[in-house]
Amino acid sequence: MTIxxxxxxxxAALATPALSRAASAQSARSTRIVVPYPPGxxxxxxxxxxxxxxxxxxxxxxxxxxxxxxxxxxxxxxVARSAADGTTFLYSNxxxxxxxxxxxxxxxxxxxDFTPIARTVAIxxxxxxxxxxxxxxxxxxxxxxxxxxxxxSFAGSSLGSVGQLATAAIWQKLNVTTTFVSYRGTGPAxxxxxxxxxxxxxxxxxxxxxxxRDGRLRAYGVLSAVRQRVLPxxxxxxxxxxxxxxxxxxxxxxxxxGLAADIxxxxxxxxxxxxxxxxxxARMADLGLTPLAESPDAFARHxxxxxxxxxxxxAAARIQPE
Numbered sequence: 666m667t668i669x670x671x672x673x674x675x676x677a678a679l680a681t682p683a684l685s686r687a688a689s690a691q692s693a694r695s696t697r698i699v700v701p702y703p704p705g706x707x708x709x710x711x712x713x714x715x716x717x718x719x720x721x722x723x724x725x726x727x728x729x730x731x732x733x734x735x736x737x738x739x740x741x742x743x744v745a746r747s748a749a750d751g752t753t754f755l756y757s758n759x760x761x762x763x764x765x766x767x768x769x770x771x772x773x774x775x776x777x778d779f780t781p782i783a784r785t786v787a788i789x790x791x792x793x794x795x796x797x798x799x800x801x802x803x804x805x806x807x808x809x810x811x812x813x814x815x816x817x818s819f820a821g822s823s824l825g826s827v828g829q830l831a832t833a834a835i836w837q838k839l840n841v842t843t844t845f846v847s848y849r850g851t852g853p854a855x856x857x858x859x860x861x862x863x864x865x866x867x868x869x870x871x872x873x874x875x876x877x878r879d880g881r882l883r884a885y886g887v888l889s890a891v892r893q894r895v896l897p898x899x900x901x902x903x904x905x906x907x908x909x910x911x912x913x914x915x916x917x918x919x920x921x922x923g924l925a926a927d928i929x930x931x932x933x934x935x936x937x938x939x940x941x942x943x944x945x946x947a948r949m950a951d952l953g954l955t956p957l958a959e960s961p962d963a964f965a966r967h968x969x970x971x972x973x974x975x976x977x978x979x980a981a982a983r984i985q986p987e
Contacts, residue, residue, distance in 0.1 A: 701740025705852025707869035718939035736823035763825030788914035814841035828867035833982030
């Protein structure tokens with residue numbers, strides 16, 4: 666699925682001659698924003714919230730391209746193999762820091778093959794289930810899983826997702842194993858959850874909220890340190906006795922390796938500004954999302970810290986690469 670976002674502004678008068686020439690050359694061609702998941706998930710949702718305003722600020726034509734497959738590796742590899750000319754970017758999420766530990770033959774190295782530009786959104790997670798499930802509270806749900814694990818199945822948006830790590834942590838805590846079904850993105854997983862094909866999903870809060878508000882899903886617990894403003898009645902996993910289960914996700918934007926510093930700085934500034942626009946900020950807040958405004962260096966440091974942490978989580982959960 667491709668949506669074209671077009672808006673041109675005359676930036677030449679505001680930039681130095683060298684930067685003006687670079688901006689003009691870049692804006693003359695469409696810029697691809699590759700989202701490596703299907704439409705409907707949080708990564709896709711936040712890309713479509715930020716991209717229109719960022720494209721406007723940059724005076725460019727941005728094309729969002731959903732290129733899913735291999736738990737995000739297909740789209741990411743497309744960008745890794747692209748020219749570092751400012752016309753192709755990757756908009757993805759934290760799964761990239763986990764993928765090498767849960768999936769065999771990942772064709773790229775996140776730190777060596779990409780240029781980090783900005784981490785854009787922090788994403789809380791929530792345990793959701795169909796309204797036909799018998800448990801009505803988090804305590805009831807955990808008791809039911811402990812006593813009858815074969816009666817429950819968990820969906821996952823991809824291998825290596827926060828949801829998979831959290832599901833494995835619950836299994837460890839309860840000393841059980843249930844069915845885990847990995848999907849190609851949050852959207853397909855959510856569709857099967859609503860239809861009853863799977864019973865539970867530790868899902869990003871953003872795409873879960875409309876279904877919770879419509880009464881099509883029940884929220885059992887959140888994985889954040891404190892209760893979420895948009896779900897004040899839903900307890901945290903910490904309150905349920907899972908003191909170390911505070912996990913969240915995030916989205917960010919990368920370029921191919923070797924991307925020029927001036928392009929990195931310009932895109933970083935405009936993506937950060939777009940994420941903080943009042944209308945975008947309000948929409949994110951309504952979904953329980955937190956927009957971020959980080960430097961490329963801060964984003965790189967965050968990635969460097971998460972990789973060994975996630976490797977340890979995968980090892981502790983005894984998740985085997987597939």
